[in-house]
Amino acid sequence: MRISLPLKVFTFHVKSSESFYVLRKTYRTALGLALLAPLAASAQLGPWPIQTKQTAFEASIVKRDKDILWVERKSADGTRSPQIGLPVADVVQIGMPRPALFDAVEKIRLAPAATDRQFAAAHAALDKMILQLRSLRDLPGIPANEAMVAKARLYDAKGLWRESTRLYEDVVLKAAGTAAASNAQILAGIAYAQGGEHHSAVEYLGGIPLPEEDEEILSKLLFALGDSYFALGNYDNALLSYLPLVVFYPFVHDNEPRGLAAALACYAELKEWEPLYRAIQEIQKNYPAHPAAQTAAEFLEKYQKELIDAGQFVDAAKLTTADGAVAPAGVAGAPAAPEAPAAPATPTNETSNVQ
Structure with missing residues (x-):
């Protein structure tokens, strides 16, 4: 039995001179939003290279049970192997590739014409990834903290400083000693300065090593620190920034x-x-x-x-x-500087012979 469903037809009413531009822009926007979902879903839990203190192998992560990481090793013939439990303390590195979602989100953050709908889609995709990786965030090689920083930077782009600093602080506290925490500390200090919380900005940015490899962040850091010192009446330190x-x-x-x-x-x-x-x-x-x-x-x-x-x-x-x-x-x-005294005349033969 065949069931016929009505076909919905969507009509765009645009001026003929603008039709190609409008349709192309509409298509690109819809395509960009549609691509974010699979990018978030592509952050599947393996199989990835896993390095432990004893050996290295490739496996998918099944789940974490407190201090045990359950993985399923990849066999040579492609068949499924029994799950094994690894002590979390033995895990040295997990080779999860950098998610393509990060680059897609960064493009939206930096695009001057990015819409609220695009920002919302980026937030939703990051939320899905963060939820998926949260229990593994303390494992080396799992970019859960980086995903939280990416989400906070989306808030920064909209001037939502309280929302962003809440995420940055979470990374600073729970990922102490990592590159993600150092980056989050700098970005939190900049956000605090932008939000007028100058004491917090100085607390986060004062004395922190400068990120020489990222001149954009370095510039924002020094301006934020200088602005905060100035707002607090510390003009000497503002100048030093x-x-x-x-x-x-x-x-x-x-x-x-x-x-x-x-x-x-x-x-x-x-x-x-x-x-x-x-x-x-x-x-x-x-x-x-x-x-x-x-x-x-x-x-x-x-x-x-x-x-x-x-x-x-x-x-x-x-x-x-x-x-x-x-x-x-x-x-x-x-006042003009006084004229320099005239240079003494060069002695002539006559004067030089006078005794």
């Missing part, structure tokens, strides 16, 4: 102009007028079109009297605002 961005990492992520602009407020609070002037001059000279130039102009207008009165205003006529030279009426510029 901003200036390495200018000196050692100037050419990535606009660090030099951003770092100089951030340092201006520190110099002003510390009444360090000469460094303030020189930082303003550096911004105006090298980054006239950068937003930092507007910040420099604002500090110049606000503190020009202090700079001149302090006698630190060198080459004042060269430093200008949008309205012209900074020096007030009647002041052409900073």
Whole structure:
């Protein structure tokens, strides 16, 4: 007996000039969301290489029962073997490949046009993986903590700092001593700074080794630490956070102009007028079109009297605002340096022979 089901037809009503673009975008969005589910499901529990203190073999993970990991070894002829129990303490490494889901989620996190629906699908796929791997998260090679960090970074992208720091803290506490915990500590500190919890940001970021291999995270770390120190009134330590961005990492992520602009407020609070002037001059000279130039102009207008009165205003006529030279009426510029004394005349034969 054949049963006929009605066929649903979906019609897209778009302008002819836009039809190809709209249909292609709709197709790609639907395809991207559909791909996340199998990527999460692909995180099956093996078979993977398993290294123990005694031997190495390939097996699928069946379950964990407290301190025993039950696995099913892969036989040479492909037949199923009896399950064996491994002491968790004997497991040295599990060779689970990096899940493709991580890259898919990262693309969504970084995409400026990513939709809320795409973010929700990414969260759902990560939730499924985290649930599947949670009982194994303390085993070396199982990326459960990395999945939690990936989920927290999705929250960061939406400015949901409390949600993200909750996940980061979980990784820091339960995976102490691992690379995942170190990464989570840095990201938690940055999130705390973004959320205005500056004491927590300093607690997490102060004194932590800089992630030299990741210049994006390094830059965010130093700016977050500097901003938090500044908010807490610790202007010296704020400067010590901003200036390495200018000196050692100037050419990535606009660090030099951003770092100089951030340092201006520190110099002003510390009444360090000469460094303030020189930082303003550096911004105006090298980054006239950068937003930092507007910040420099604002500090110049606000503190020009202090700079001149302090006698630190060198080459004042060269430093200008949008309205012209900074020096007030009647002041052409900073006092000129005294002329160097004339060099003595080269002795002639006549004078050299005089005794």
